[in-house]
Amino acid sequence: MVKKARIGILGASGYTGAELVRLGLRHPQFELAVLTADRKAGQAMADVFPQFAPFSLPKLVSVDGLDWRAQALDLVFCALPHATTQLVVSDLLDAAPATRVVDLSADFRLSDPAAYEQWYGHPHQALALQSEAVYGLTEIYRKEVKAARLVANPGCYTSAAELPLIPLLKRKAIEPDAIIIDAKSGMTGAGRSAKEATLFSEVSEGFNAYGVAHHRHMAELDQEFSKAAGQDVIATFTPHLLPINRGILATIYVKLRKDKTARDLRTILAEQYDGEPFVHMLRYGDMPHTRHVRGSNMVMIGVVADRRDGQAIIVSVLDNLVKGASGQAIQNANLMLGFPETAGLEQIALFP
């Protein structure tokens, strides 16, 4: 029998934590050994999420006082609110340095401490780990992820924008100073804790932009686009809140470099993602729908020329809880633990 990896999920009573449990229960090489919660510590997972009642799962415990060494976990998924995470991961790795960590929060995504402080409003509290962490956009950083002890899983909006744009910037196919990302997210992107802004009555039958000109994912986009282009890049990014549960759709406007066409962009992306199990390039001119990826770890990307000369439009979709969070986290964990990259992630989208 194959030896299973002992897995911890911190924040299992939240949306991304529950998605890790949903996918993890069907993972052939995971043993879900530790599940934590904050307000819901002490409860059974099935009392918090009745969909798990038929399955045997450990009780939710508080993260405080966990004996990391005694738990001997092979890998921990950390799905806690950002800023909470850095001290928890620091304690964990001090006590159990051989445990691998995939952090779903934003705490370790920015490699520059000054950028972190500027965007999050306080100094980072685990600087050594911040510089050790590998940015976990799997298709771009696969080699680094394999060897990492701590992976910073990217944000959901950023995954949707970076997968199409990084290869185009690297290949100098688009102008780096003329990128516009108009992105929409489903409500689960805001997490499960109660907030006025996410009440049904505030969100249904309406649609709004938020974080306009200052959303914190801009820092992550600047970092990755600048690295890919080899020069400073500042993209325009505007997120919107959609009254649906799951899904991100990013409509991206780009200016072509002189000798390039929109068909060239599609060719570059098709070459880059040829053979990738979780990125699908649509035929030129075809466009994706959030329903085509719901519940799956797939990203779908469409490209077409704008009517304006020299401009192209790219549309990218993913499920914010899967490829935008827990699915990509498991994809990274599979690489770190030497499992097949697709293990536990072979679900096809739930349609309609």
Ligand SMILES: NC(=O)C1=CN([C@@H]2O[C@H](COP(=O)(O)OP(=O)(O)OC[C@H]3O[C@@H](n4cnc5c(N)ncnc54)[C@H](OP(=O)(O)O)[C@@H]3O)[C@@H](O)[C@H]2O)C=CC1
């Ligand atoms: N939702 C999404 O689409 C995405 C989320 N992320 C990131 O993933 C992380 C988790 O997000 P999400 O699942 O949506 O969040 P939720 O608000 O749904 O869940 C948060 C979890 O953390 C626990 N928790 C809250 N505060 C503390 C604390 N002080 N100490 C220990 N545990 C605590 C909660 O426990 P309890 O419920 O018991 O209070 C809950 O289990 C966040 O950092 C988020 O930014 C990343 C990409 C996409």
Ligand SMILES: CC(=O)N[C@@H](CCC(=O)OP(=O)(O)O)C(=O)O
């Ligand atoms: C709809 C919604 O509120 N979305 C979240 C982004 C969720 C995400 O990707 O993640 P991180 O928090 O991990 O960066 C927001 O705009 O802050």
